Amino acid sequence: MAIKLEKVTETFYLKLEEGKIMGRKCPKCGAVEFPPVYACNTCGNLETEWYEISGNAKMHSIVMPAALSSKPEYKALGKYAYGEIELEEGSRFNGVVRGMTKKKRKQLLEEGKLPVPVKAAIYQRDGYKTVVFDLVEE
């Protein structure tokens, strides 16, 4: 099982290098798992397949990073926040959203704009790529 999990992570990062953001799709119930895991969390099926996600998503909650806990490696991201992301394929997880400021957050909350559309992007970190999200401006 441990070897299988390592392989999932490895393939995920290799695909990011190719510019593809991959999840795992369950052929039994159609649920998409992201970040990718082997077993389907919806129906428990152990046989899932690689599936390129569209990157279209919604941000349900906005948590501004505390100044003191800001990780130095995130500095290059510019303004960002954490939040609950829901992919159009259905997966929900916590992610990083760029372009979010305190002012923007306040405005979105006051105007009742949540969930707000976001789009996945591949971000180069020290030595490897990761997935972040960008606010989709209307």
Ligand SMILES: [Zn+2]
């Ligand atoms: Zn399933």
